[in-house]
Amino acid sequence: MLIESPVFRDSRGSFTEMWNRRQLGELGIDADFVQDNLSISGFLTLRGLHYQVLNAQGKLVRVVRGEIFDVIVDLRRSSPVFGRSFTIRLSGDGGPALWIPAGFAHGFLALTDDTIVQYKVTDYWAPQVERTLLWNDPALGIQWPLPTGTSPTLSQKDAAGALLADAETYS
Secondary structure, eight states, X not given: OEEOXXXXXXXXXXXXXXXXXXXXXXXXXXXXXXXXXXXXXXXXXXXXXXXXXXXXXXXXXXEEESEEEEEEEEOBTTSTTTTOEEEEEEETTTOOEEEEOTTEEEEEEEOSTTEEEEEEESSOOOXXXXXXXXXXXXXXXXXXXXXXXXXXXXXXXXXXXXXXXXXXXXX
């Protein structure tokens, strides 16, 4: 779900509410955020596709600076769209935040240098139950906007992600 927040601009710059519990409640989102994360990424850095098999996290993702190609994959076996990916470009120019409920893998590709992404999560990071879905698994059908002949910058963990067919998923 995309969540729009008003951006107030004047000669000094701009002001935006990053999140508002009442606004989320009006949208049917009852999220208790327990941790804020901030990542800074260079051009064509790919982070993900991450999820936790236990302690599943809902995430509210917002780009503070730059632009990303954001990807979520439904890993809920009971969902009619299990295994399907959804993509959107998000930018730090006052654009919307993205609400990702628990049960999805999440990742993004930085489309600008020094991209800053802030995300609030509903459960604590638990590295022992964190999993990574392989970013370029053909079964996901993700069309990453990479220039021809280039590869993203990846961590070792992200480069060794599991195929959807082999991945731990949710009920």
